Amino acid sequence: MNIVTIVGSLRKESYNMHLAKTMQERYKGKMNIEIADIRSLPHFDQDEENNPTEDVKKFKESIANSDGVIIITPEYNWSIPGVLKNALDWASRVDKVFIGKPVMALGVTPGMLGTVRAQMHLREILAAPGIQAKILPPGGNEVLIGFANQKFDEQTGQLADEGTLSFLDSKVDAFFDFVKSV
Secondary structure (H helix, E strand, C coil): CCCEEEEEECCCCCCCCCCHHHHHHHHCCEEEEEECCCCCCCCCCCCHCCCCCCHHHHHHHHHCCCCCEEEEEEEECCCHHHHHHHHHHHHCCCCCCCCCCCEEEEEEEECCCCCHHHHHHHHHHCCCCCCCECCCCCCCCCCCECCCCECCCCCCCCCCHHHHHHHHHHHHHHHHHHHHCC
């Protein structure tokens, strides 16, 4: 199973990127996880949507050719970061590569609420007419990792908290089954 992961943080030592890399390593026997490069995407420009850059084409092709998408977002000002919104805007135009695509949302923060507001906004965006992703239903499938500074190994950057890893395993299993059913 081929999964594209979009990380909504560009910060070098981002906990969200650390989570993506943890998942890439931990679930490599179950799924091939490719981390998309959204740093190179230009600002969305409707004047250019029919003639996008090679970076935009590659990004959209990776989503189109995947079996599902994992979006890992930090929370900035109670919402998703602009860089993530920009990537979703590119993906929502012309060939609309998210339509019908299974998506799992996750988020990591040093704070207590684990990106709950950002994920609520993300779900609204993913339901928009140009995206229409099939989102792993809430109701126990939310992955809201708070207090990140206590859960990641400082040396390796890997998620190390056993309780969080066990919880993540169960949600990834649910996503795996969801992707197969879609």
